[in-house]
Amino acid sequence: MANAHPYSAPELLRFVERLGKEFETRGLAGEANSLRVYYAAVRKGRVDPSGALRVAWSPGHVLEWLKILGLEPYKNFYRVLPFETERCPGCTRSRMSVTVELSCGPIRRVRCRACKEVWVEEIKA
Numbered sequence: 760m761a762n763a764h765p766y767s768a769p770e771l772l773r774f775v776e777r778l779g780k781e782f783e784t785r786g787l788a789g790e791a792n793s794l795r796v797y798y799a800a801v802r803k804g805r806v807d808p809s810g811a812l813r814v815a816w817s818p819g820h821v822l823e824w825l826k827i828l829g830l831e832p833y834k835n836f837y838r839v840l841p842f843e844t845e846r847c848p849g850c851t852r853s854r855m856s857v858t859v860e861l862s863c864g865p866i867r868r869v870r871c872r873a874c875k876e877v878w879v880e881e882i883k884a
């Protein structure tokens with residue numbers, strides 16, 4: 760794994776520990792909490808090749824992904840259509856009025872700007 764910084768993972772972990780202790784000493788509990796998550800990711804090799812961990816999860820984000828993927832308790836929340844569906848399922852306008860709101864690999868959440876219909880498009884394997 761390529762490193763974008765000059766330190767080995769053990770060295771980086773020592774810096775993270777030092778910084779975390781200082782955050783706690785200074786009462787920066789939020790920073791200390793997120794640094795704990797980063798520490799665990801570095802320790803388990805779950806950071807990207809640059810050493811970064813990009814995490815921005817929230818309850819709203821979790822619920823939206825349950826809806827997008829059609830998992831309980833949001834089964835069938837969004838209509839799922841093939842990728843690049845030609846017409847809006849709400850108002851039948853052309854693709855020109857569709858905005859891709861979220862794109863993640865084979866899955867997209869799209870919205871019709873005309874009628875506000877939202878659906879999921881998925882490339883089926």
Ligand SMILES: [Zn+2]
Binds near residue numbers: 848
């Ligand atoms: Zn529409």
